Amino acid sequence: MIRNPILPGFNPDPSIVRAGEDYYVATSTFEWYPGVQIHHSRDLVHWRLVTQPLARRSQLDLLGNPDSGGIWAPCLSYADGRFWLVYTDVKTWAPEAPFKDAHNYLVTAECVEGPWSEPVYLNSSGFDPSLFHDDDGRKWLLNMLWDHRKGRNPFAGILLQEYDPVRQKLVGPVHNIFRGTPLGLTEGPHLYKRDGWYYLLTAEGGTSYEHAVTLARSRSILGPYEVHPANPLLTARAHPELPLQKAGHASLVETQRGEWYMVHLTGRPLEPPGASLRRCNLGRETAIQRLEWSEDGWPRLAGGGNTPRLEVEAPDLPPHPWPLEPETDPFDTPTLSPHFQTLRLPADESWLSLSERPGFLRLYGRESLISRHRQSLVARRLQHFYAEAETALEFEPRHFQQMAGLVCYYDTQHWVYLRLSRDEALGKTLNLLTCDAGRYDEPLEREVSVGEVARVYLKVRFERETFRFFYALDGRNWQPIGPAFDSGKLSDDYCNGLSFTGTFIGLCAQDLSGTRLPADFDYFTYRGLG
Template identity: 75%
Template sequence: MTRILNPILRGFHPDPSILRVGDDYFIATSTFEWWPGVRLHHSRDLVHWRPIGYALTRTSQLEMLGNPDSGGIWAPCLSHDGAQFYLIYTDVKTWGNGEVFKDAHNYLVTAPSIEGPWSEPVYLNSSGFDPSLFHDEDGRKWLLNMRWDHRKGRNAFAGILLQEYDPQQKRLVGPVHNIFRGTPLGVTEGPHLYKKDGWYYLVVAEGGTTYAHAVTVARSQRIEGPYEVDPCYPTLTARGHPELPLQKAGHASLVQTQQGEWYMAHLVGRPLEPPQALRRHCPLGRETALQKIRWSPDGWPRLWHGSNTPALEVEAPALPAHPWPKEPERDDFEAPTLSLHFQTLRHPPDPSWLSLTERPSYLRLFGRESLSSRHRQSLVARRLQHFYAEAETVLEFEPQHFQQMAGLVCYYDTGNWVYLRVSRDEALGKTLSILTCDNGHYDEPLDGELGIEGWSRVYLKVRYQRDTFGFAYSANGLDWSEIPLRFPAYKLSDDHCRGLGFTGTFIGLCAQDLSGARLHADFDYFVYRGLE
């Protein structure tokens, strides 16, 4: 029997919205401050998945300069009405750091195919986040989103709103209905609506997107409600089961196969620490998993294996196996565009700061702002997707002074990173050193900088060994010197980074020129290799 091995999308892939169109399955996930916006994956059998691109690729669709860490794209919803694709998304401009307000703007784009082109956005509302679109059998379309209540002493998660969307007028019309205020689990968000056997099923996330996360289902025979809660809620959770390898289970969406089988896509986290640890951390971020669903005799969705906890292995649907070609570990930057695995921060790459053509087969980055900037960083990075992994590059860079830097960075957000960088010291000349930032606290943990004057090429490597990671360097790519420092992997996780993050560890190439001269750095290749 073929099995689905969870998580199906490893590394930072939260808030999955799953959709079937014909024989093809798609998942859209949140990208937060990483550009492009809304990552898309494709499968034919629910077992094998491949990235196929992003939906939001123009600044007219998404402008994130200045957005806060873990702001930007929250919880997209992908749907299809038989004629075209619809994507609903939130761009979060304000949240966290003591803010009681959430400036969260909801938009709609459409496309004739999953590859696009995706349209210019239609503004919908700003009353809350996690929007989704439901296409009813009568042709009407309905927007749902949670409602944010900033007032002191109130439940901030103030219910799930429903309003009709008119595609001809390209705007919301008619009354706003608050159709569901949640259960005692609280933090009611992430709504998705489905219709089956005359019932409207409302699937919501509850409990908060950490270790109390859950999926709750309610239903009604009228779209406006009232909605009754599944008497056996929550439908899915790892809450109270620290022994499970998959934690944080919640924020789900449903899909039906061609043969009538049902599956639930949901987010999970895999902690480093054992169940008895006082605090647990997930540096890979929130990932995507699948569970098989059956329907109870009285019409409620239940997990196939009989409990309401997430399973590592799940029975696959009765579909022909459809594996994809293995992706290469090495990128020699010979393509005209960046690999789909690479993303940038808040803004798209353009020739003013990134070039794949000025020096063929090299990635050229022009130094811009610091790793603490929320505006114009020259950083290209990919997700860490394995507990055991290594990444390697080689850098050609001739800094003139200490304000010019380039190298290899393990990055979570503007306040949390570990940076192996090449720069220049007045006495030593060209140097290699490590800079760190831990919840905003800057440090230089090496006892002095390493002199590499005269090196035309500097090979850089990072290796993850589950709990810790460390760096090495080389002049020729063959003889490596280990830097005698190990860094805790947990410090680049949602759970550590101010306790408010929603992304995960990235490994990136970057360049800074704090003088404004925009000195360039050339990277010859990038290798990412999972070691598990």
């Protein structure tokens, strides 16, 4: 059996492809760098993070991008002996704003691990692009159309235009092939061909609790498209009792044995099933469902119904588990673990080093945690409701504007930070800094003096609905610091309801005086606790 979600933690908008006996899923990364996560499996049960293709600033420059901007809904395909990745870079957007500056690009590679090409600009008419390779050799780009005009449906349909791979540009007329169903908010198109039918898969209902998967088909690629008679194909709307919610934004794959599966976005609320308050601090995750084709030429979920299941029958493929990931990164290799990401810009020697002090991650202090430009922050996803993360910090701040420590981070407006700094009267001190919907606070009544110790150990522990911080001076005798915090405040659902990432746990350093004082981290441990 396959246990959902297959990609826990912030891994939304999955696009799946098979290349021979290998399966790959690409997911959105938004403002986090490198852009796009690609996981690999050979049995659809066991998955490993294999690459993040948009790793150069020439491919992706997110400097100044808004929270939950950047990479939206990539599409990964394989044809002509190459991998093709199309993606959106959203430069400006806001829930209340009419405009979205969303630019679509294409990169390719012969091997999924790269090297990936420089980007080819495609268009900016809407987001969620995908590339369809027809059996006659022609290639077609799809994306949703964004209509900013007052009184119009902003999700104005699915556009189709031919792509010329020789000229590396879109050619010919633009066709609006599908304007959606009454579910609304039509986006996330993927096109497939089977038995002479073109099947158009879209996401509808919005990416929260009304989310759904819609399927339509046509004998002509240009339409008209008839909608699945039992639409939606998948949804958890009107089923608050289900453990998997927000089901939508899907992608299909056929195994080498002729079995069909659908990966899709999902979310798992912190609160019990059916609770009125539902918040997903792990973000939007990736799950999988098995499909069966009916005699009428339409696919349906295996076993009937259209709601997501926690357990799904695995395909008839040999089991292929991967080695377990180590819990601790000792920072003794020349490159960062791929599980770490940075904000908006790639990690480079100007602010991050694994070689200047071997066995340590050195971060040079830069801008504050509310900056959308040059933060010195390295973080990984929270992937379990119960988990803890730990590090050891060596840092010699000279004044209060120099800080370093351990942060639980959602975006620039939502974070909780255990930092080491210096107070004029107390010397080296620990304090908790918080930002809740942009409102800054320091919940401790006074700084905690740690004397002039060379090393401080920092830890955070998540226990589903709450999390709290600890510190130690010897690495063994841990002391709690500050109150327990609400995990749900680091969730899409709390952060304006239209944010799209998830909780990260990070190491960071700030030097608000501009002198770029370094902080050294000896290791980082992350462990799921069940």
